[in-house]
Amino acid sequence: MDRIPFGIRRLDTTIGGGAPPGSVVLLSGEAGAGAREFMYTAALMNGLTEADPDLFDLYYGDLDEATAVPEAVHYISFTARKEQLRDEMALTMDESIVDAAVESVTFHDLSAEYFHLSPVPREWYSERVGSISDLGDTTEQRSLPRALGDRLTENAVNTLVVIDSLTDLVGAPMDDLSWDDVPVLLRGITRAASEWGGLVLVYVSRGAIDARHHGQLVDAADGTLVFEWESGGSTRDRTMVVKQFGGVLSRIEAEDIVQFETEIGDSGFDISDVRKIR
Numbered sequence: 001m002d003r004i005p006f007g008i009r010r011l012d013t014t015i016g017g018g019a020p021p022g023s024v025v026l027l028s029g030e031a032g033a034g035a036r037e038f039m040y041t042a043a044l045m046n047g048l049t050e051a052d053p054d055l056f057d058l059y060y061g062d063l064d065e066a067t068a069v070p071e072a073v074h075y076i077s078f079t080a081r082k083e084q085l086r087d088e089m090a091l092t093m094d095e096s097i098v099d100a101a102v103e104s105v106t107f108h109d110l111s112a113e114y115f116h117l118s119p120v121p122r123e124w125y126s127e128r129v130g131s132i133s134d135l136g137d138t139t140e141q142r143s144l145p146r147a148l149g150d151r152l153t154e155n156a157v158n159t160l161v162v163i164d165s166l167t168d169l170v171g172a173p174m175d176d177l178s179w180d181d182v183p184v185l186l187r188g189i190t191r192a193a194s195e196w197g198g199l200v201l202v203y204v205s206r207g208a209i210d211a212r213h214h215g216q217l218v219d220a221a222d223g224t225l226v227f228e229w230e231s232g233g234s235t236r237d238r239t240m241v242v243k244q245f246g247g248v249l250s251r252i253e254a255e256d257i258v259q260f261e262t263e264i265g266d267s268g269f270d271i272s273d274v275r276k277i278r
Contacts, residue, residue: 002017002067003067004021004068004199006019006199007041008041009061009270010272011270014255015248016066016248017063018064018199019223022197023222024186024189024193024221026186026225027039027201027202027203028217028225028226028227029227029228030229033239034262035227036092039162040092040269041093043160044097044105045060045097045101045267046069047073047105048100051104055100059097059266059267072160074107076108076161076164077108078113078164078168078169081109081111082109110144110147110148112126152192152196156198158198159196161201163202165202165205167204167205170182170209179213182213183217186202186220189202190220193222218243223242223243224245225240225242226242227262228240240262241260259274261275
């Protein structure tokens with residue numbers, strides 16, 4: 001396997017099929033600039049390859065011969081239920097894609113660990129079967145970093161994993177993790193991912209962290225995609241810039257590409273144009 005597709009058709013084509021196996025990619029975005037849409041599209045389009053190959057061919061087309069789709073897709077959320085994410089995804093892309101692909105994505109809801117030490121009432125975030133909560137004895141509650149680590153260890157080999165999001169760890173109600181620990185946690189994921197051989201996408205809201213912490217996250221990941229709004233005249237365009245991404249950035253630099261203009265359409269997030277050095 002030379003490449004794992006992002007599921008973003010024109011981006012995959014531009015960079016030779018996708019990301020190198022074992023990559024951890026930080027998706028850093030301004031509000032509404034496309035990072036979340038990128039994340040949803042990557043999860044669903046990769047899930048669609050097995051769920052409905054004909055629909056995948058219609059919206060994506062042929063995969064590059066150097067690519068191999070991940071064996072499974074896992075979506076880890078700290079605060080949202082599967083149903084909430086499904087509804088948000090349906091606002092991003094054609095609902096036929098969501099309906100076909102969503103069951104091929106395994107969702108992991110870590111809200112029990114996230115809210116465990118918070119004042120949020122337990123019944124607001126616990127899942128129940130009949131009258132029995134699945135949280136178990138609170139004395140056996142795992143820490144959030146441990147829960148995340150366990151899910152990755154169990155599921156990240158040769159798969160696509162989406163982590164939504166590091167932003168939730170900022171000010172999270174935890175007694176065993178500070179924000180300064182988050183870049184260290186990401187660096188640990190990056191170290192392990194090189195052995196897992198899959199692709200890990202990690203979202204962070206750029207407006208939620210300062211420049212120092214953002215720089216630490218960029219340094220801890222294998223690659224970073226930065227999603228921004230750019231104003232020109234009377235319009236505002238969504239743009240994406242690739243930063244320090246081994247095996248990917250070199251291809252873009254060879255083409256003298258400095259920035260991608262992006263769009264949100266029926267197939268979700270995609271590239272609409274590229275800006276080259278003139």
